[in-house]
Amino acid sequence: MIPEIGHYALINALCLAVILAVLPAWGAWRRNTTAMGLAPGLAVGQLVFVAISFACLAAAFLQDDFTVKVVASNSNSLLPPMYKFSALWGNHEGSLLLWALILCLWTTAVALLSPQLPMQVLSRVLSVMGGIAVGFLSFSLFTSNPFERLLPGSPVDGSDLNPLLQDPGLIIHPPLLYMGYVGFSVAFAFAIAALLGGRLDASWARWSRPWTNVAWAFLTLGIMLGSWWAYYELGWGGWWFWDPVENASFMPWLAGTALIHSLAATEKRGLFKSWTVLLAIFAFSLSLLGTFLVRSGVLTSVHAFATDPARGMFILLFLAIVVGGSLILYALRAPAVSSRVSFAWVSRESLLLFNNVVFLVATLTVLFGTLFPLIMDALGQGKYSVGPPYFNAVFVPLMALLAPFMGLGPVSRWKGDTVARWRGELAISAVVAVLCGLTLPLLGEDYNLWVALAALLAAWLVLGLARDAWYRVRGAASLGSGLRRLTPSYCGMLLAHLGFAACVLGVVATSQYNVERDLKMSPGDSETLAGYTFEFLELVPVRGPNFVADEARFRVTKDNELIAMLAPQKRRYLASGSVMTEASIDAGLFRDLFVAMGEPIGSEGAWAIRLHYKPMVRWMWLGAIMMGFGGFATALDKRYRRQRRAATASAQGVLHGA
């Protein structure tokens, strides 16, 4: 019964979405206030029905209702309840429902949190989001219904969740990632609404900016969690594989990063308007493309759940409508909204423009590398694969190019600046940065040129930020009052840019200084790696709730001092019989020690063991977390709220007048 209620609720949600997509947009066009006034209510109603549907599916998972097909194929009665719940989005149908739920959440958030928006704009925005919801809800209902029953012949027990997905990180990774992916639909909806209305000004940028920043922040955290999960769960000790699916989430992030920077210029100076709109369209299209790549099964990946051609065709069609439609609209309306503001070459604007060019080129090269195998296959040129070396060769120089200009960014002035002033402001920073670059790598094992370069760039970034922050704080009576003077959006920028610096350092240091060894070890053996002695004590069998495992016990010492006890496992899951490596990691701010088990070798109890020493690997994720929180902080800025109060007053005036 419960699954049917869920199914029914989903159908209702689709009906509401259709109304939401049509009626308020029509109202905005005909200036019909009644039709426009329906938009927020429809958005809330749509959320309620999708939430009911989601809750019903969750209930089916938690109650082990194996008559429901997705439950039978993705859950098991032995599974811990927490993983039964997360199994909901560990499959194609359920993850699509999550997509729809999050889209409805964003729609409702826009409907409820935007009293400052003129009614026409709000109804257009909500209509566009309703249109997207129509696409996704009908995708879910017509090609991948999560409530499909297996009657008769339902199994006694389910065939279990893929063991790789049985992990706490994976409970929050997909929702966060989807919050980001889907969040760009808000930026997209604002852009389309502006094109429809023909009005694109600084206030438009101010409305759309906090939403875009928050979506970007979620996406940042989602990607970071995915990388962290790959690191400890896949058992390889790698943290980024340039896997097509990673790229699918990374491309919207890159385009989104360009977008949040060009939005800054649009808000502050009214510049790059049509460019910003184009980026918003681009970022959301990449989100959809990502969904297509992941869901259609055209790519080989962990995430490719289903290979149903009908599904692939549906998303491809939807993508074509969204991208084609919005680009046609753009071509028709963009000339009307282009800006006539000039700026000097030496100014903050041109630095932001440079940022945009770099990120756009980075997006396109990643896009090219991801689609290249598909294009060659479609042309019948054979099955190619493009490996990490390609992406590293292209991406790393681009990011290195970015850093010098990023250091200038905060110090620079809008409209026009002089090189002489930059030189005066940053001469000391430059000298200190070079000194950092020369000395910091000495703390590592051996002097490494790449680490020196990374330290130089990171120091340059941090010092530029510090210089600017000091400049802002210094005039105040006390340090406290000076710090209080900094706006949340400034602090957010500061935090995010510091995070980028930490990321650069972490990535380069761990790639350069990382020591890995795969070797054969028997209980009693020991091996020394980067000064740490790993001693294989014993091998014991252990039992978990839904698996049995061989556990290797390791003692790690350095200079005869105990550092950590590590216990990696080789698990065999009972329901599916699949084997999985559970790595054991001793984490630290400056180094991680990583042990994973391969397979047994020979007959005397020896195992293939993988030992890693990874310096500063955490910096990368800490940096990403800082970027994410920086993104959230910017949305707290008072100017988005202050303007709301003022706008509410005037909007009420308009309403009363009407």
Place this chain on the structure above:
Amino acid sequence: MHPIRKQRLYLVLFLVLFSSVAVGLVTYALRGNINLFFSPADVAAGKAPVGQAIRVGGMVVEGSVQRSDDSLAVRFVVTDYEATVPVVYEGILPDLFGEGQGAVASGALDEYGVMQATEVLAKHDENYMPPEVADALEKSGYDHKGKAQ
């Protein structure tokens, strides 16, 4: 010329210059870093180049996996049921690697027709077959159990 137009012209020139550098970088990076998939039948027919980075995949022949007693070296045979290719690899195999399962090895063929693998991929789900392997089997007309279709 109008100053805004002039600025735009410079912008466009800069973009063109920058993207040509990027395109150059991309082609350079692509040249050495893409590799083509060959089925065992292709390898047997001599279509695969020797000494270049390629991928070879198929089903791991039952009973063909031999491990060394004192190192991580492993030797196995992949097949598309038309031809076979021996693969040698030193390192830890992925969890889902097994006899009778699909696997893809990337590396280079040596002059004796042995694949010297630097990486072995077996995919993350036991029901899941690498698409290249599925295609290669389809071409040879066998299913993954080796039965003629």
